[in-house]
Amino acid sequence: MSQDSTGLPGARYTSQTVLDKVVWVPGQLCSLRVTRDPDYRFTPGQFARIGLPIAGGAESGPTPEWRAYSMVSRADEDALEFYSVVVPDGKFSPALASLVPGDTLWVDKTAFGFLTLERFVDGEDLWLIATGTGLSAYLSMLRDPATWQRFSRIVLVHGVRHSGELAYRAELLDLVARHSGGPSGLLTYLPVTSREATNPFLFNALRPDLLSPARITSLLDSGELEERVGLTLDGARSRVMLCGNPAMVTDLRAMLGTRGFAAGRRGAAGNLAVENYW
Ligand SMILES: Cc1cc2nc3c(=O)[nH]c(=O)nc-3n(C[C@H](O)[C@H](O)[C@H](O)COP(=O)(O)OP(=O)(O)OC[C@H]3O[C@@H](n4cnc5c(N)ncnc54)[C@H](O)[C@@H]3O)c2cc1C
Numbered sequence: 001m002s003q004d005s006t007g008l009p010g011a012r013y014t015s016q017t018v019l020d021k022v023v024w025v026p027g028q029l030c031s032l033r034v035t036r037d038p039d040y041r042f043t044p045g046q047f048a049r050i051g052l053p054i055a056g057g058a059e060s061g062p063t064p065e066w067r068a069y070s071m072v073s074r075a076d077e078d079a080l081e082f083y084s085v086v087v088p089d090g091k092f093s094p095a096l097a098s099l100v101p102g103d104t105l106w107v108d109k110t111a112f113g114f115l116t117l118e119r120f121v122d123g124e125d126l127w128l129i130a131t132g133t134g135l136s137a138y139l140s141m142l143r144d145p146a147t148w149q150r151f152s153r154i155v156l157v158h159g160v161r162h163s164g165e166l167a168y169r170a171e172l173l174d175l176v177a178r179h180s181g182g183p184s185g186l187l188t189y190l191p192v193t194s195r196e197a198t199n200p201f202l203f204n205a206l207r208p209d210l211l212s213p214a215r216i217t218s219l220l221d222s223g224e225l226e227e228r229v230g231l232t233l234d235g236a237r238s239r240v241m242l243c244g245n246p247a248m249v250t251d252l253r254a255m256l257g258t259r260g261f262a263a264g265r266r267g268a269a270g271n272l273a274v275e276n277y278w
């Protein structure tokens with residue numbers, strides 16, 4: 001099959017239009033809502049491949065580039081939503097962030113990825129652990145009513161450099177409030193900021209004394225992570241997802257491995273699922 005200017009055969013992708021844009025941190029973090037092909041199907045946690053023509057040098061014309069972006073939107077919405085960082089000097093992300101309503105982008109017709117709740121056959125507590133834009137994949141899951149039927153507790157841990165990068169915070173706090181029936185609430189939202197102290201007013205901090213700058217890894221190591229959440233990571237009842245910075249995924253995977261967490265293998269269900277963003 002011949003390729004066109006997107007670098008893919010025409011039958012492999014659709015052209016979609018930007019509907020809205022939210023800028024969380026100017027020049028750094030934004031979300032885009034785009035039209036969705038009615039035949040596009042995905043499971044929360046999967047990612048799309050998005051394409052754009054990227055301007056070349058003075059002599060060369062634009063060349064197509066494709067990148068993976070997790071779906072933020074619910075699987076049954078009319079539009080697709082993506083949450084993106086702008087990597088300084090990145091080839092693709094500055095171009096994506098420069099799009100405005102009415103602009104076009106390409107979306108591969110196939111959704112990809114295995115960071116879905118189907119990876120777990122059982123489990124009582126779901127731990128969704130992300131750094132940076134790794135949050136994207138979990139938002140689609142948290143917007144899916146089926147997720148709330150499956151687990152007695154859900155813990156969302158979001159590690160960022162500064163508090164201002166805690167995107168979707170209002171939506172997450174609203175989910176916390178709406179699911180706070182039980183003694184400790186169904187959803188615990190734990191922002192972790194590594195380059196400044198976490199502002200306790202950003203979430204319902206029970207222990208404001210524990211909010212000094214930290215990485216998720218150091219909090220797990222010291223026991224503070226479980227202390228802040230009020231729940232123990234237990235291989236028999238906890239199901240853990242890791243998403244985002246590959247160094248965080250590697251480090252946490254090793255730490256959790258010593259506590260009985262491992263990804264599933266053929267024929268054996270796991271209690272850990274991971275996705276690296278680069
Ligand atoms: C399965 C999957 C899902 C992804 N989903 C998302 C998503 O929902 N939102 C999103 O913003 N990105 C996501 N990414 C990353 C995205 O595909 C691009 O890599 C990113 O937008 C940067 O593209 P770039 O061409 O500007 O830089 P690249 O040349 O692709 O990357 C340059 C460098 O930037 C850093 N980097 C790349 N992506 C990120 C990131 N997301 N956060 C922090 N640093 C990064 C790394 O150091 C990388 O080596 C995902 C990647 C994968 C593999």
Ligand SMILES: NC(=O)c1ccc[n+]([C@@H]2O[C@H](COP(=O)([O-])OP(=O)(O)OC[C@H]3O[C@@H](n4cnc5c(N)ncnc54)[C@H](OP(=O)(O)O)[C@@H]3O)[C@@H](O)[C@H]2O)c1
Nearest residue numbers: 085086087131132159160161194215216217245247248251
């Ligand atoms: N976020 C910003 O303010 C900012 C500003 C300008 C440019 N950028 C660029 O944007 C890109 C993405 O930055 P980002 O901040 O979204 O993503 P990031 O670099 O992956 O950092 C996100 C969070 O992950 C933490 N982390 C990194 N490695 C870890 C590990 N091994 N274990 C546990 N936690 C770990 C970071 O802690 P540490 O802080 O300790 O690394 C930070 O809290 C980069 O290219 C960066 O240069 C970001």
